[in-house]
Amino acid sequence: MEIKTGFTGLLHSRKFHYSLVAVAFVAVLPLFVRSEYVLGHVFTVMLIFAIYASSWNLLAYSGQGSLGHAAFLGIGGFASALLAVRTGLPPIVGLLLGSFFSAGIGFLIGLACVRLKAWFLAMVTFGFSVIAVTVVSQFDAFFGGMIGFPTPTIVPQVLPFYYATLAIATLSIGVIFLVMKSKLGLAFKAIRENELEAKMIGINTGKYRLIAFVISTFFAGLAGGLYAESILFIQISIFEPYYSFLPLIMAVIGGLGTMEGPVIGSIIIVSIDSFLPLTDKYLSPLGSIFPGVSNVGPPFRLIGLGIFLILVVIFIPKGISSLLHKVYDYLREDTSKAKKIEKA
Amino acid sequence: MITPSGLAETLLWGIANGCIYILLATGLNIIFGVMKLVNFAHGQLLMVGAFVAYEVTKIAGLNPYLSIFVAMGSVALIGIGLEMFAFRRVRGTEKLNEIFISLGLIYVFENVAALFWERNYNIRIPSPLAGLSLSLGEVTIGYDQTLTMLIMIMILVGLVLLTKKTKIGLAMRATSQKSDTAMLMGININKVYILTFALGAALAGAAGALYGILFPFNPTIGALPTIKAFAIIILGGLGSIPGAVIGGLLYGIAENTAVYLLGGIWQDAVAFALLIGVLVIRPTGIFGEKGD
Numbered sequence: 001m002e003i004k005t006g007f008t009g010l011l012h013s014r015k016f017h018y019s020l021v022a023v024a025f026v027a028v029l030p031l032f033v034r035s036e037y038v039l040g041h042v043f044t045v046m047l048i049f050a051i052y053a054s055s056w057n058l059l060a061y062s063g064q065g066s067l068g069h070a071a072f073l074g075i076g077g078f079a080s081a082l083l084a085v086r087t088g089l090p091p092i093v094g095l096l097l098g099s100f101f102s103a104g105i106g107f108l109i110g111l112a113c114v115r116l117k118a119w120f121l122a123m124v125t126f127g128f129s130v131i132a133v134t135v136v137s138q139f140d141a142f143f144g145g146m147i148g149f150p151t152p153t154i155v156p157q158v159l160p161f162y163y164a165t166l167a168i169a170t171l172s173i174g175v176i177f178l179v180m181k182s183k184l185g186l187a188f189k190a191i192r193e194n195e196l197e198a199k200m201i202g203i204n205t206g207k208y209r210l211i212a213f214v215i216s217t218f219f220a221g222l223a224g225g226l227y228a229e230s231i232l233f234i235q236i237s238i239f240e241p242y243y244s245f246l247p248l249i250m251a252v253i254g255g256l257g258t259m260e261g262p263v264i265g266s267i268i269i270v271s272i273d274s275f276l277p278l279t280d281k282y283l284s285p286l287g288s289i290f291p292g293v294s295n296v297g298p299p300f301r302l303i304g305l306g307i308f309l310i311l312v313v314i315f316i317p318k319g320i321s322s323l324l325h326k327v328y329d330y331l332r333e334d335t336s337k338a339k340k341i342e343k344a
Numbered sequence: 345m346i347t348p349s350g351l352a353e354t355l356l357w358g359i360a361n362g363c364i365y366i367l368l369a370t371g372l373n374i375i376f377g378v379m380k381l382v383n384f385a386h387g388q389l390l391m392v393g394a395f396v397a398y399e400v401t402k403i404a405g406l407n408p409y410l411s412i413f414v415a416m417g418s419v420a421l422i423g424i425g426l427e428m429f430a431f432r433r434v435r436g437t438e439k440l441n442e443i444f445i446s447l448g449l450i451y452v453f454e455n456v457a458a459l460f461w462e463r464n465y466n467i468r469i470p471s472p473l474a475g476l477s478l479s480l481g482e483v484t485i486g487y488d489q490t491l492t493m494l495i496m497i498m499i500l501v502g503l504v505l506l507t508k509k510t511k512i513g514l515a516m517r518a519t520s521q522k523s524d525t526a527m528l529m530g531i532n533i534n535k536v537y538i539l540t541f542a543l544g545a546a547l548a549g550a551a552g553a554l555y556g557i558l559f560p561f562n563p564t565i566g567a568l569p570t571i572k573a574f575a576i577i578i579l580g581g582l583g584s585i586p587g588a589v590i591g592g593l594l595y596g597i598a599e600n601t602a603v604y605l606l607g608g609i610w611q612d613a614v615a616f617a618l619l620i621g622v623l624v625i626r627p628t629g630i631f632g633e634k635g636d
Contacts, residue, residue: 065440112624118439119382123574124623127616130571134613241567245447252444292463299455299462306451313444314433 010181015259023170030159038274040158040230046270047162047169048226049250053262054176055219056247061180061257062212063192064113067122068129069220070243075132076102076221077228077238078143081151092154095225102221103214110213114206126244133239148235151228165226172219177259179215188212220247249305253312255319264320269305276301346605349482354604355597360489362596363496364551364558368569369576369588370500371547377583378520378540381431382439384446387570388453389545393419393552394561395461398469408469409491412553416546423545427538450567457563469556492554499550503543504585516540520583568612575619 010016026047030039056069080098084091109128113121136145155164179185187208190198199205228234247262250269255261280297287296316323372386393415400411426449434441468474473487507513518526519536527533555561555569576595580587595618602614 060440065443067443112620116623119443119574120578120623122384122443123571123578124620126571127575127619130568130616131613131620134609138609248444248447256440290459290462293459296459299458302451302455306448306455309448309451310430310445313441313448314430317434317437317441 010178019174019259023166026166027163030162036158039162042270042274044158044162044165044230045227045274046266047165048223048230049246049270050263050266051169051172051219051226052223053247053250053254053266054173054259055216055223057251057256057258057262058176058180058188058219059212059216060248060251061185061192062188062209063118063195064121064209064212065118065248066125066216066244067241067248068125068127068132068244069216069247070239070241071125071129071132072102072106072217072220073224073227073243074129074136074236074239075105076224077234078136078145078224079221080225081149081228081234082143084152085149090154091152091229095154095222095229098225099218099222102224103218106217106220107210107214110210110217113213114209126241129239129241129244133236136236136239143236145234145236148233150232151234153229153232157230157232161230165230168222168226172222173259173263176215176219180257180259184208184211249309251319253309253319255321258319258321260324261319261321264324268320272301272305350604351601353483353485354600356483356485357489358597358600359593360485360492360558360596361600362592362594363492364555365569365572365576365595366589366592367496367499367547367551367554369573369580369592370503370585371544371551372570372573373577373583373585373588374503374516374547375541375544376577378516379431379537381435381541382442382446383426383431383544384443384570385426385449385453385566386446386544386548386573387566387568388450389419389423389548389566390552390555390569391457391561391563391566392422392453393549394469394556394565395457395552395563396549397553397556398464398467401469408471408553408557409495411469412495412550415549415553417549419549419552420542420546423541423548424538426545427541431541432534432537454563454566461563465562466560467556467562468560469553471557488557492558495550495554499547500585500589503547506543512536512539571616575616578619579622 026043029043033039033043052069052073056066059066059069076098078098079101080091080094080096083089083097084094087094089097109125113124116124136143140146153161155161180188187198187203190201190203191205191208195205224238228238246269250265251262252265253268254263254265277297280295283296283300286300287293290296293299312319368386368390371389372383375381375383375386396418397408397411397415400406400414401408406414430445430449431442434445471488473491475486477484477486478490507516515526515531515536516539518529518531519533519540523533526536551569555565559565572595576588576591578591579594580589580591598614598618599611602610606614
């Protein structure tokens with residue numbers, strides 16, 4: 001078997017084939033799932049957060065863990081929504097411009113961050129998300145974020161928007177994957193493993209870290225714009241730390257530094273968020289133990305999520321996707337063994 | 345109206361707030377210095393400390409200032425549990441794993457607290473000195489604030505004595521310099537780590553009890569103090585206690601001045617802008633020698 005490299009190699013790789021199958025599967029899902037709620041608020045949101053988590057994942061791939069990515073989600077969301085509402089631009093142009101605006105701000109923040117070490121960077125990004133929320137609430141007359149406002153969508157909800165999101169998500173995750181596999185991604189990886197050594201072999205670490213920042217914030221902004229459109233509404237709550245931690249949790253649970261990890265993480269977390277509230281009524285007997293808590297469901301869910309995250313980090317540090325790889329390898333080994341036995 | 349006496353008062357109250365941050369930052373700094381561990385859930389320990397002090401004051405009728413010790417002890421126990429069952433498991437792996445674990449802990453702590461204390465939203469530990477203030481000419485400062493400063497100084501003096509004058513402190517300093525060599529010299533690293541984490545957590549517990557006396561609190565207050573404590577460490581330099589003190593005072597003053605001059609909503613933003621500014625000019629902090 002010849003070894004294929006570069007772009008053609010990618011086209012022949014197993015990963016590419018499985019991705020095609022996955023996209024095709026998502027594309028035919030609406031045939032089986034008729035519920036508008038599930039399509040519009042679960043599957044679409046899964047796709048959007050898959051972009052968002054992938055954008056965070058790319059930044060982490062270059063060794064930079066952001067704790068304030070919600071700032072870029074929010075900037076992208078507000079910029080694209082405001083552009084579409086105020087200037088009457090078509091929403092798709094607003095979405096693109098909003099993403100570029102987010103990348104522009106990302107460039108400026110990235111400039112401040114390129115020299116910082118892991119936790120310093122985490123601090124600065126978190127600090128920036130706090131500053132962003134303050135600015136948006138201070139100039140409320142301009143942003144209108146306190147009460148929020150409805151956002152126009154690029155295509156009508158639910159089904160057309162679902163397919164538009166699928167196309168954008170496929171493209172975005174594909175681009176992020178190609179970046180990770182390209183020479184650029186190799187530089188990111190070198191910086192993550194050892195910044196000093198990367199510098200010594202001639203990688204301009206500052207430049208590459210900045211590139212990672214800009215690409216990541218572009219897609220975070222894109223996800224923000226899409227998210228605002230998917231819920232038809234944007235409000236200042238999009239800047240909350242919850243949204244900063246979300247892509248991190250998704251990427252870690254799914255598998256850090258892989259293409260499929262953030263997608264798997266997004267599927268798991270959005271499912272938990274959407275379907276577990278249905279079980280809240282079974283928890284109500286516990287309500288008598290905790291008087292004063294009107295619904296014990298949400299805190300229990302979040303405690304579970306926290307414990308789940310800790311257990312994954314301790315016991316499956318490479319994420320759920322590594323488990324899938326193991327299962328796949330195991331099955332393959334089994335079939336190859338079976339073939340050998342047949343031959344014998 | 346901006347007056348000189350108003351400004352002086354802002355400064356003084358800022359210093360009092362800074363004291364809480366100093367305690368928190370020092371705890372974080374010890375843990376980082378000895379264990380090279382980054383615990384983003386440190387502020388949640390402060391929150392737990394505040395609630396423990398509140399319950400002890402309410403149920404046992406203890407003086408709030410004595411309840412600080414109970415808060416320190418119980419939060420130290422929690423800290424030991426965290427070190428043994430969570431952070432020890434990822435020691436020596438990638439640095440990001442510690443951040444992920446502490447993020448999981450944030451979710452656990454905040455929501456367990458929400459289950460127990462949701463109905464006590466924005467409570468305060470009832471201090472017998474509440475509302476009383478000391479006046480120095482035109483400037484007044486609350487008795488609670490004054491006591492906070494004194495307690496902070498006492499705790500820090502105790503801490504310095506512990507690290508500089510005792511055998512345990514020697515072991516901690518040795519471990520912080522080079523853990524492998526310390527192990528070869530017969531120091532039980534695991535014990536030192538447990539003790540260090542307990543000590544850092546106890547400081548967070550004390551900070552929590554003081555926080556609960558000065559400010560209203562609820563299960564979600566932990567996040568911002570953590571970040572502020574990190575900011576102080578960055579300002580003051582990693583692993584340096586005097587640096588943390590100066591950083592904490594600067595931070596408390598900057599924050600309070602921002603509230604005085606610009607209004608309450610800018611409190612956090614201005615402080616973070618200051619931090620980002622410092623980091624851009626000096627990526628290793630004002631007093632930091634090296635960033636790692």
